Amino acid sequence: MTKLNALRCLTLGLGGSLLLMTAGCTWLPIRAPAPRAGVAFDLQGFIDHELALGRKTIVVPPGRYRVQPHHTQHLVLQQLHDVSILADHVELICTETTRALTLNQCTNVVVRGLAIDYDPLPFTQGRITQLSADKKIHDIEVFAGYPDATAVVPFKYEIFRPDTRTLRCRDYGYTVEPVDARHFRVVKGRSHADDPEQVGDVVVIATAFAPHGQIPHAVECSHCRSVRLEKVTLYASGFFGFVENDCDGTLYERCAVARRSAADDLVLRASPRVRSLDADAFHSVAATRGPTYLECSAHFMGDDCINIHGFYHMIMASQGHELRVLATRQMNIQAGDPVEVTCYGGVRLPDARVVTVKPDGGIREDERAFLLKQHLHKPFRTNAHDVLGKAYLITLDRAVDVPRGSVVAAMNRVGNGFLVKGCDFGDNRSRGILVKASQGSIIGNRLEGCWMSAILVSPEYWWLEAGDSSDVEIRNNRITACLDVPIRVESPAGNGAVAPVGAHQNIVITGNVIKDCAAPGILVTSTKGLHIADNELHLCLATNDVPKSVRTAGGDATTPVVEINCAP
Secondary structure, eight states: OOOOHHHHHHOGGGGEEEEETTTTEEEEEEEOOOOGGGOOOOOOHHHHHHTTTTTTTTOOOOEEEEEOOOOTTTEESSSSSEEEEEEEEEEEEEEESSEEEEEEEESSHHHHHHEEEESSSSSEEEEEEEEEESSOEEEEEEOOSSOOOBBSSSSOEEETTTTOSBOOOOOOEEEEEEEETEEEEEESOOOOOOSSOTTEEEEEBBOOOOTTTTOOOOEEEEEBSEEESSSSEESSSSSSSEEEEOBBBEEEEEEEEEEOOGGOHHHEEEEEEOOOOOOOEEEESOOSSSOOSSSSSEEOOOOOEEEEEEEOOOEEETTEEEEEEEESSOOOOTTTTTTEEOOOTTTTTOOEEEEEEEEEEOOOOHHHHHHHHSSSSSSHHTTTGGGEEEEEEEEESSOOOOOOOOOOTTTTTOOOOOOEEEEEEEOOOSEEEOOSSSSSSESOEEEEOOOOOOOEEEBBBTTTOOOEEEEEEEOOOEEOOOSOEEEEEEBOTTOOOOOOOSSEEEEEEESSSSEEESSSSSEEEEEEEEEESSOEEEEEETSSOOOOOHHTTTTOTOOOOEEEEEOO
């Protein structure tokens, strides 16, 4: 009997010990780590064998399995069609801090029931044992059961209250200095004696263990169509949790991101986990038909709950019908695409269509000098890793006249047609639901404890994430204890101005309940066709600082709804 055939016979014997049945029906015990940590299993080999037999429905035997990565990935589903992977009561324990699951060029594929965790974890956890007088220096001791301080990487340092196990404060710029296996030091970029952190606070920061190479994210779908992820649970990730690139109509149903409880953890730890993932829970990039999130949940990750967006490319010159454009990462605008063209000052031009796209060399010195002066993420300003390094000539079906620093995006690759419904999000340092797409709905969600806006509809020039939105409804959501404007619809321009009316179009905000949040409860800018009605706002007008974004836009702490550059 081959190894793969033997794997198909994996089952639980009497007493819960894991056994393997050979061709002669002899039962052989598998030597494994402690039961909590799982047993070794070639999950890739098992699924590949089932596929080779022509099976379209593959049932993975229940169990907690330790899986070794191959070529930096623990499990890859490649070019599958009409296949269902049923993994109810199956847990994949990743043994290196690299990708857990990749789906690439798959169509009509279902993955159901899988839980994913990491051992070792992609973060470590400890307590502040000493603070300098100005609180610039944090001395930290790592709790037993977590990765050594020598594995720390300077990413997503967060500070939690030890009593409530919730965030103490916003994150800081910092550097990290290892001391020994159990101790490290964090030096903040700025500090003040009144900063809120205290000795005894619990801290968490990213770590890495990937001797065979590392690629980001726990679950990634790339170039897939009509993939369905159902009841997939993530307990850890070194970067994003669920991410999709260039997909069409992905459905996430009852998927969850959660910090694991001590009672069910893989390792006995001196302190229960305070974090789930290091960064975003759900992240959609350049989808032709936007994702659907139904009854999903995400809490205690290091960044956004959901981000749906496309890419802006930077316009360096325009002449007649032709644009010279620097590509953000790679050029994803194609002949025939409808495009959004937005001026440096925020004016959105009438939409155009692409006739041709041709390479036009690389970035020029004057263009490089211009980028260095822009309010952009540092890798974009400096062309790190060839970001904004390649130039293209894009010919449109009509003439445009826009200044340098304007942007263009493929309107059919931003996630249009998205749906976020019945989800439960929060307890994170950033946004709840962040959307930069059109023809979509955000309905009946619960958001609590977001440190930034619970719902934000806005492009982000800083990240060159597109685009402006049209025909979006935000309805019947319940938002509690949000520390920034709970519902924001805005369009900041490349030059820092608020875009004029018409950047967004046809936005409906109705039936939402907002409690114990900073005022204003709703902030909308740059929108034509705005309808706000029947929202219930209970705001902490007297106790919350007015966010800088509100002051800049002209709002104050006594106005429940602020509209700027808007029209019905």
